[in-house]
Amino acid sequence: MATTVRNKLNRHVISAQALLFRNIVGGSFEVMPDWARGYSGLSLPIFNVFLPRVPSALTDDMLADTAAFFYSRNSLYAIEIVHDQIPEGPDFLHRRRYQALPPQPAMVLSSLPDALTVNPDVSIERVSTVPALTAFCSLQHDVFDFDLQDMRKRFPVAQLKENKIRHYLAFLDEQPVGSATIVFADNVASIWNLGTADSYRRQGVATSLMCSMLVEAQKQGCELTMLYATPHAYNLFNKFGFEIYTQRQWFLPQSIEYGDEADSL
Structure with missing residues (x-):
């Protein structure tokens, strides 16, 4: 994949999550050059996330700051890692005994598919x-x-x-x-x-x-x-x-x- 396309997708993910979090009642989404943080106050940790955008943003100090931010709001939270952006992230967090959830493939489509059979009753x-x-x-x-x-x-x-x-x-x-x-x-x-x-x-x-x-x-x-x-x-x-x-x-x-x-x- 071309770097320009990958960068465009990465920008979209941040923009889309900003839209989604900021439209939650009481939600917020901070975007910094090296990281982003979404807060919703919802019960599941995946709805309160810290996203390092570059490897240098994933540090023990930043993890401590993240914990303090969410603990002060009495919210469960998760660290969200995009593998190609933070390739050492999973190992870094594993060494600190973070619990890994199954990875999710990020998939992209650049053009409409050929005609697919759909249920006419739907x-x-x-x-x-x-x-x-x-x-x-x-x-x-x-x-x-x-x-x-x-x-x-x-x-x-x-x-x-x-x-x-x-x-x-x-x-x-x-x-x-x-x-x-x-x-x-x-x-x-x-x-x-x-x-x-x-x-x-x-x-x-x-x-x-x-x-x-x-x-x-x-x-x-x-x-x-x-x-x-x-x-x-x-x-x-x-x-x-x-x-x-x-x-x-x-x-x-x-x-x-x-x-x-x-x-x-």
């Missing part, structure tokens, strides 16, 4: 009303086991006016059965938390959602679309032509007892 709608947003939050809770109250804070009604963040619902049998978010920044689109209700999987719901959002990204003039893949969704994204360009990984401080929450991430 309809896609952008979330634009309070009832639709309530259904969206409920699906995120059901599919990803996110706390429902957290989802209401993460996706407030005011966010419906933010045109750079768009939520979508997929309907089948007149029921909302799939959901996803797309974020636009720096002429790049990113897709977040694509999920389908368990009883409606393998019926083309996720494929229909993806097709709709990729078309929307093209309409917005986005040259690239990226996402983070989970193991069960990798084959779907690969079918669309997404290619891995790096990995991200969260690390949890070992001094915090996370219990079952860490296992569900």
Whole structure:
């Protein structure tokens, strides 16, 4: 991958996360030349993160400052490492007994795929009303086991006016059965938390959602679309032509007892 493309994707990730965190009720996102820090106050550590952007930003002093920042806010947190930016990061944190969560491939698509077969009975709608947003939050809770109250804070009604963040619902049998978010920044689109209700999987719901959002990204003039893949969704994204360009990984401080929450991430 060309350095210019990689740099563009890296800038987008920071811009997209800034949009997402700053639109959470009580959320904030600081961007410094060497690091970024997102605070939401939500219960899961992955929603309160420190992101070193260069190797020199990952130090014992910075880890101590990060711990003090989040502990003072009574928030669980994670260190987010992008492997190609901080190649020694996983070993550095492992030596300090941070708990590693499974890495997630970061994947990118540069053009619309060839025609894919979609379920004609699936309809896609952008979330634009309070009832639709309530259904969206409920699906995120059901599919990803996110706390429902957290989802209401993460996706407030005011966010419906933010045109750079768009939520979508997929309907089948007149029921909302799939959901996803797309974020636009720096002429790049990113897709977040694509999920389908368990009883409606393998019926083309996720494929229909993806097709709709990729078309929307093209309409917005986005040259690239990226996402983070989970193991069960990798084959779907690969079918669309997404290619891995790096990995991200969260690390949890070992001094915090996370219990079952860490296992569900």
